[in-house]
Amino acid sequence: MRWIVQRSACNKEGGQGTNNLDDRNAADRKGVKEMKDWLEKIHIDVEGMQYPIGIDQRAPVFHYRAEAKTGGKSISAYQIQVTGEDGQIAWDSGRTETDGTPYIVYAGEDLKAKTLYSVKLKLWDELGNESGFSEPCSFETGFFDTQWQAEWIEPVQEDAFEEKELDFLEMLIPTPEFRGGDVRLKECKNLRRKFQATGGIKKARLYASAHGIYQLYINGREVSSRRLAPETASHEHILYYQTYDVTGLLGQGENVVGAILADGWWIGRMGLAGDSCNYGKRLGFIMQLELEYTDGRRDMICSDGEFKSAGSHIRYSDLFIGEKQDLNQDYQEWKLAGFDDSAWENCLTVEADKKILTGQGIDPIVVQKEIAAKKIFYTPSRELVIDFGQVMAGVGRFEIEAAKGTEVTFEHSEVIDKNGNFKNNIIGRNKDQKDVLVCREGHQVFEPLFTYHGFRYVKITGIGKKQLLSAKALVMGTALQKIGSFSCSDERLNKLQHNIEWSTVSNMFSVPTDCPQREKLGWTGDIQVYTKTGSFNYDLKNFLEGWMRNVRADQNEDGEIPVVVPNLPKQERTQRVMSGDNSSAAWGDACVLVPYGLYLHYGDVQVLRDNFACMQRWLQYVKKSAGRKPEGYEEFTAAQKERSPYLWTKQYHFGDWLIPSLRALPDGVMRGTKETAAVVGSCYYAITVTHFIKVCEALGESKLAAEHRSLLKNIKKAVREEFVAEDGTVNNSALQGLYVIVLASGAVEGDLKHKVLEKLVTLIKDNDYCLDTGFASIPFLLDVLYDNGYPEVAYRLLFQTKAPSWLYMVQNGATSMWENWLAVLEDGTPTDSSYNHYAFGCVGDFIYRHIGGIQIAEPGYRKILFNPDLGCGLTRSKCEVISPYGRVALDWKLEGNKCRLRGEVPLGCSATLCVNQKELELSSGSFTIELEI
Known part of the structure; x- marks a missing residue:
């Protein structure tokens, strides 16, 4: 192999070979x-x-x-x-x-x-x-510890309807009494207050929050383009307030500030069971407007009893059920200073906690882009349906022509059935995803304000195709910066990358959610397996550090980490009814694995310091849980008693969630939990302790590191003796994920490890190189094979197109990542599932490292290993990421027996290029290398 090297000291982002990420992020140039x-x-x-x-x-x-x-x-x-x-x-x-x-x-x-x-x-x-x-x-x-002068106020209102408790089966069965919003949902509220500005405005800041969600107006103009403020958080401990620069919206003389309030996360239907009133039953608002005049004087306008309220043209709005607007009611004039509000009622000042008010330290939820309708058509069942061509999270904007009083409904779904008819893919209570417009006469535009949906298709009833003048989808989510990209010679992988990116954008709404339609919850296990992939494509540092503040706030006194953060009180009740616990291996472990993933990608040790006490308390909780004596303990042998405290088997675990081979069975989901929980719980105990040792080393906690090395040794020994037979069989099981998780834990070595590997490879071959892994094992699958001498098996799984596999999704028209490997059955039947779950997109991390060739050798890309696998079966790859130091890039292309590699190392970093076991050391700058292979 012969190297021809061209070097340049230039380290300019967006140079040759870039995908112009800076052009996508104009704000980054500020x-x-x-x-x-x-x-x-x-x-x-x-x-x-x-x-x-x-x-x-x-x-x-x-x-x-x-x-x-x-x-x-x-x-x-x-x-x-x-x-x-x-x-x-x-x-x-x-x-x-x-x-x-x-x-x-x-x-x-x-x-x-x-x-x-x-x-x-x-x-x-x-x-x-x-x-x-x-x-x-x-x-x-922001405020720091200064006192709010403003009071919490509430509009005159009735308490919200509190949904009845459901048992597990009721959560999954749609029944007539669960549908429709008019009876159980209350109208949104308009609030307004007039005030005088007694001079020219030099500076004006408005601070606001709500029990519910709000939209602000000054003198008829929206204060901000952000949506769904104050957004979600662990509201028993944290309620974000927002700060707005409103200097340009005010003038000398009379002004008016207005707000619309809706239920949001505070009151609305949330969680698997669709429960309402998680944090309260009444809408509330707090606002403090501080003025600095050009002559140096200061003034303050606060929420108080001078605010007035009335019902809104938004008859109801719920994050899951949808929104209903009546455009025959005033929706504009009330926002103006000259409006006569004498018939409105004064708001009430109330006692409510101000100590939980915290400045929002993450970027806002916004409309990120607009997508025009790809197709508007009538289905075989004569339903009027819009296809936007992409599964996404957001709302629609519809321009229509209709007679006064016409009621138009807009029902959202991610799929149509195999015959081309509209299908509701989400079942359960309060999962309607249906918006309603009561029309005024003539031309009008409808855009929901206080909800969002997971959808690709919208079914419209109440008007015909000719009355629908235009339709756009508004893609919503937290305003994340795109920092990474990958493309290659295989368009199927490019489509997979597309799907990974879209499921990321769709599920970052203040917190990392599981899906944008059925639950919209911060499931800890999902982001735990996905942090590395997500952190390559988007700058998640600040976003996930903000989420970790909620994790710490919701951690129980005994150290338990909830399976969902923010930990909705009624979702916790549901979880404990279902399982007896509100935590699980691979889910609660996120408090260690997510911060470590952030440290790895962004190189800021502070994230480890901030979460170190939380990690310690979690591991103490796990140790105590593992140490409980199980039923039948007195009958254990001495060896069983010795290893029992190191096996995390004494509480509920989700196990290797959603194993495809078990899904078709009547008890498939829960059977998978029962068959895999013990192995997954104990192996994740080892995996998390392994990462905690790395955290201790990074923080200089040598004593704790040594203690946990001893603990880890005992856990591995217990796993090996309890679950692994001499011939390499794991737990007498034929489930691939158990072998993967045992290997990933490091519990087996030497000849026994080789036997477990052979068993895993045999299971994969016998399954025709298709996947049979769930949430807990999938992030380790390809690396376990690749790193242990079976790269060809790893690639056969990656490039497999038969079900279940990643490319089966692509071959079957997926535009985002599915929750289930078989969300669409092989006969084309779509199941009642989520089609926008990022967890299985964790494969991106493997792709970027082994095909893209960019590997982190030292946290934050301080040292980089460029190690592309030129034998992966592709002819070219293009991969880049804006690291904390700058642009890291590697493009490679095969032409006959020659390979051209182009790349970039940012200032302050160094790299090793490894190709076909030959190495070349690189300092910062760009490079071009040609070699014969």
Whole structure:
């Protein structure tokens, strides 16, 4: 093999071979200065956001990313200056030596509440080259511990309808009394308050939150394009407030602030059982508007008894059931200052907790893009249906022509049946996904405001095709930055990547959810298996750190981590009725595995520090649970008693959830749980302790690391003796996932490991190289095979198109990831399942590392291993990610016996290129390599 190497010191993001990620993220160019010396650009963000306002962190973290055009290969020192709006420097670090980590924690004087600060940064490389200061970026603090002057207020209203408790079977059976919203749902409420601005406005900030969800208006204009504020959180402990710059919306003289309130997560139907009133039965609102006049005077307008309320044109709105609007009622005039509100009722001030109000430290939910209808057609059953061509999360915007009083319904689904007719793919109570419009005369536009759906298809009743003038789908989700991409010579894998990305976007709504239609819950197991894949494609650092704050808040005193975070009180009741516990192996373990995944991808050790106590309490909980004496303990042999405390088998576990070979059985789902729970629980105990040891090492906790190495040794021994026979059979089972999970745990070594591997490979071959793995084992499957001498088996599974497999989804028209491997049966019948679940998309991590060839050798991509498998069966691959340091890229292409590789290593990083067992060391910059193979 002969190398021909071309090198360039240029480290400019978006250069040759890029997918122009910067063009997709215009906001990423803010806070950037074109440097006239050795640096091209410096990007700065604060708490993972561009120009955040209302952050409640007293010691915010600044992150920088530099691009060099000349000079050295690493950053040796920095100087950061933070200046208050009064011009006084709050912190000047001076020249500070650094090991090159791109994170700087604020260490200046105490920051003031509700104050604007600017930040600028200069850098030195290892050669002593000094940059100029970057263009300032800014951040604005929130309340901190200052007292809200505003009062919680409530519009005049009746208590919300509280749904009855259901048993398990009732949750899954749609019955007539479960349908329809008019009887059980109450109208949304309009709130307004007039006030006088007695001078020219220099600065105006509005702080707001709600029991429910809200949309704000000033003088008839929307305050923000964000949706569903204050968004979801662990509302027993955390309720986000939002900060808005409303300077440009106010004028001297009379102004009016208005809000619409809807049920949202506080009151609305949530969880598997569709329960209502998880946190309360009444809508509430709090708002504080602070004005600074041009002459220096200040004023404050607060929520109080002067606010007035009335019913809204939105007759009801629920996140699951849908929204009903009546456009014959006023939906615009009431927002204006001149509106006569004398007939409205005054709001009531109420006592409610203000201590849980916390500045929202993550990006907002927004409309990310619009998609035009791909096809509008009548089904064989003569239903009018719109096909948007893509499964997504969001709402529709429909332009129609109709007579006054016409009632039009818009019913959403992710699939149609095999005959082309509309099908509701989600069953259960309060899963309607149906919006309703009561028309005014003539032309009108309908767009729901306080709900969102999982859908591709919309069935319309009440009008004909000619009356539907236009239809668009509004794709919604948290405003995440796209940082990664992958493409290759196999269009099926490209489609799989497309599906992975869409299921990510569809399920990041304040928290990582399982699906956007049936549950919309923060299932911990789903994001646990998906963190690495998600973190490659999108910047999830700040988003998942925010979710982990909710995990810590919801952790029980005994250390238990709920299976769902935020931990809805009534969802917890449902879970405990079903299983007796509110936690499970592979689900609760997210409190260790998610922070470690974030540390691996983003290199910020602070995420480990923040969650370290939570991890310790969780492992104490697991240790106590494993240590309980099971039924029949007195009959155990001495060896069984010795290993019993190291086997996590004494509580409920989901096990290897959703195993395809068991799904068709009458008790398939729960049978899979029963057959796999013991092995999965005990093996995940080992896997999580293994990761906790790595956390301890990163934090310098050597004593704890040593203690847990001893614990890990005992767990592995117990797993091996309890579950693995001498011939390699695991738990007398023929389920692939059990063999995968035992191998992933490290419980078997040497000859026994080889036997377990052979058994696994035989099971795969006997299953015609199709999958038979569930949620818990799937993230390990391909690596277990690849790393232990069976790469060809791993690739046969990856490229398999028969059911069940990843590409079976693609071959059957999937535009997102399915919850079940066989969501569409082989005869084309769609099942009652979710078609937008990202968990099985965890395969992306394997693809990016082994086909794309980008592997993390040191957390945060500080060191990179470029190790593409040129024997994977493809002829080209193109892979890149914007790491914390900058752009990491590798493109490779085979032409006959030659291979061309192009790539990029960011400033401050180094890399090893490994091709066909030959290695080449690379420093920062771009490279092109040609070799004969």
